[in-house]
């Protein structure tokens with residue numbers, strides 16, 4: 216039996232309860248443990264996701280799933296954990312359905328719309344047969360992630376309705392959000408479009424590029440129907456800053472401070488703190 220839960224109930228409850236659940240990208244062993252620790256300490260459900268590029272970096276999809284699973288065992292993790300593929304293409308989504316993920320994103324936003332719709336339908340059918348939840352995407356998220364550059368066009372309400380009708384469990388829609396740091400001339404989230412989409416469909420909505428969006432905009436997006444907020448850059452910046460500080464203060468030259476378990480520890484703790492802080496922002500309630 217899988218140790219993972221799918222995202223369906225978690226995000227439906229979140230949408231009804233007007234809060235969100237964080238989806239944190241993992242990159243390696245430290246990231247995996249830090250995300251799990253942050254969720255366990257706040258006693259809240261969590262979604263660990265891996266991008267195609269990060270899975271390749273770590274080995275493959277199965278290795279990532281096994282790592283998360285085994286860390287849950289040795290860390291005695293008791294909160295619900297969703298194992299999710301972030302921004303998968305058609306092949307990657309199928310591979311993760313086979314590998315035992317409990318949730319997959321099929322991102323067909325760069326395909327012609329009819330093809331995105333058809334392939335989303337297929338993935339939903341394959342995934343639901345195994346109790347796996349599916350995230351789909353309409354419009355696009357601006358910025359760059361793993362070499363995929365999105366211009367950031369707004370999702371149309373009609374397209375969102377058509378994709379939601381495939382039975383996908385949650386839906387990412389472009390509303391002016393961007394992957395990576397936000398440029399200074401960024402005009403903010405398009406709340407009018409978000410509201411139009413949220414009024415038209417009951418599907419929980421996903422906000423990608425959550426790092427760097429001001430807290431009050433995230434809270435407003437959640438109040439309008441966003442239930443899943445993706446966080447990647449925030450943890451990367453926190454890890455880099457803490458590691459830089461440790462080295463600049465000579466930590467690595469102090470005794471055996473160069474030992475990787477010591478060298479990576481400040482960054483690790485920074486991720487735990489960031490995860491806990493973000494879970495607080497999202498208003499994720501504790502599990503009973």
Ligand SMILES: [Zn+2]
Nearest residue numbers: 356423424445
């Ligand atoms: Zn994304």
